[in-house]
Amino acid sequence: MFFVGTLEFEGLGNRSYLAGGPGAAAVIDPPRDIDRVIGAAARRKVRIAFVAETHVHNDYVSGGLELARVTGARYLVPAGAQVSFDRTPVADGDTVTVDEGLRLRAIATPGHTPHHTSYALVEDGRDVAAFTGGSLLVGAVGRPDLVEPRLTERLARAQHASAHRLADELDDEVQVLPTHGFGSFCSSSQAEGDATTIGKERETNDALTLDVDTFVARMLAGLDDVPAYYAHMGPVNAEGPGPVDLTPPRRADAAEIAARLAAGEWVVDLRSRTAFAEGHVAGSFNFEGDGRLATYLAWLIPWGKPVSLLGETPEQIGAAQRELARVGIDRPAAAAAGDPAGWIRDGERLASFRRARFADLAAARRRGDDLVVLDVRRRSERRDGGIDGSVHIPVHELHGRLGDVPDGTVWVHCATGMRAAIAASLLDAAGRDVVAVDDRFDAATEAGLALSRPG
Structure with a gap:
């Protein structure tokens, strides 16, 4: 009987998987900190026989190379991926035996990257699960714009074709187990839920319900900013990441x-x-x-x-x-x-700033206070409406655009308060008088603040 164990990484919106039988297992898209994977295998008393990558990742550093080295597992990497280390290249249709009666079959699913490969878990000749990486996600697909801007539309069309290939080749009850899509910026959109099957996706996923032209137009229109650090992840993973050192850092006074x-x-x-x-x-x-x-x-x-x-x-x-x-x-x-x-040193004092709700902001506006409303949400969020008269600078741009924030006390908000806190700390460090709005954006209209849509 096969098993699939899931390792969740909520901060990145990703998952890795340990899948196998009574004696051996494969790891799909492992994290950098491989001790978590080794511990999961030890608890199940299985040998890690294979480490498989669905693609060269753009959003995190893979632990695959180091995990294969430490465990002696074969390292499966799509044949089309340009990498600088020894590995077992896998092409469409290749299979490996994980345990008795249990195999992994490679399925070429280009779109998230040109070389992207999914893996079907096959038990006694029957497909039971599909590790879809950045291809078919829960209610979405992986975004196609992380490799090269000139390839984006071509890869978007490939995503549509790859989703249809998975739906055509796999039965409705097959579990879909993606790496991305649980809050990851590698997803083309954010969908609700954390479990799905081919059958569910066939009914609800745009890639499977829309014609290719409509799907591509909708996807490209919805793509948001790419985290800046993604530019560093692909090259690191292609070169071959070294082991990670998690010993405690030196103590600072x-x-x-x-x-x-x-x-x-x-x-x-x-x-x-x-x-x-x-x-x-x-x-x-x-x-x-x-x-x-x-x-x-x-x-x-x-x-x-x-x-x-x-x-x-x-x-x-x-x-x-x-x-x-x-x-x-x-x-x-x-x-x-x-x-x-x-x-802090003797004689110094801790700094501080105010926190507030949208109701407090509405009251300050009614009083005529000299204030600036700064919205640090992403552009896709702002399209749905922003507080009338507010300044919009996404939080990831703020550090380089502090000079663009007008004079006055800055009331900074996002959608829930977390990014507003980051922005408030940046502004406070720059010497600005700041108020962090720690509130859900829905409360802005409840407080009587007028919203407007751009353009």
Whole structure:
């Protein structure tokens, strides 16, 4: 009897899979921190016989090469992928035996990348699951614009054809197990739900319900900004990532934290946005450890800039270090945990700023306060409406566009409060008077704030 184990990475919106039988298993699209995979295999008492990549990933650093080296597994990589390391190239239709009566069959599904390959899990001659990587997702498909702009439309059409191939070749009850699509920016759109089958997708997925021209036009119109760090992930994965070092970073005292800030390095506070607003090291930035830390920190930070981490506990710092390693930020320069009062030198004070709701913003506008409303949501969100008179700068552009924020007290908002907290910390570090709106955007209309649509 086969099994499929799922390893979830909520911060990146991705999943990896361990699938096999009583004695051996295959790992599909493993994470950088391979100890999680090795631990999962050990708990099931199975040998990792194969490590399979669906494609050269653009959104995270793969642990596949290192996992294959450590376990002795064969490393399956699509034959069309241009890589600089030894691997077992797989082409359409190739099969490998994972365990007795259990095989993996490669299915060419170009679209997310030109070489993208899905894998059908076959038990006793019957397809039981499909590992679809960035091809067919839950209610969506992987975006086609991460490789080369000139290929985007061609790859979008290939995505449509690949989705239809999977639907034509696999039965309705076959599980669809994608790598991307659970909040990942590799997905062309965000759909609800985390489990699906070929039959469900046949009824609901645009790639399977729309003609190719309509599908391509709709997909291309809906594509949003690509996280800046994606430009670094593909080359790293093609070159062959080295092992990751998750030993604790060196401990920094208040003097070192001040020196790193003075040198222009990034000092990142992992605490909640509430705690940060109440008191933080002046000049530090707030990326909540339980938010989408890796995605937004890797997106905003100048690539290669040293980063130090501040947190409530060593465990919080360790979890953040692990998550950042998945996107190539391998070693924090330093770290400190505990009471923020210990992060500043004698005679210094913690900085702070105000938090508010949309109702407070509406009241401040009625009073005629000198204020600026800054919307840091993505462009796709802004298309559905923004607060009348607000300035729009997506959070991932703000660090380079602080000079574009008009004078006055800045009331900054997003859709839920997390990105507003990041933006507020950037503005606060730049010396601006800022108010972080920690509220759901739905509350803006409830508070009586007028919305307008662009153009």
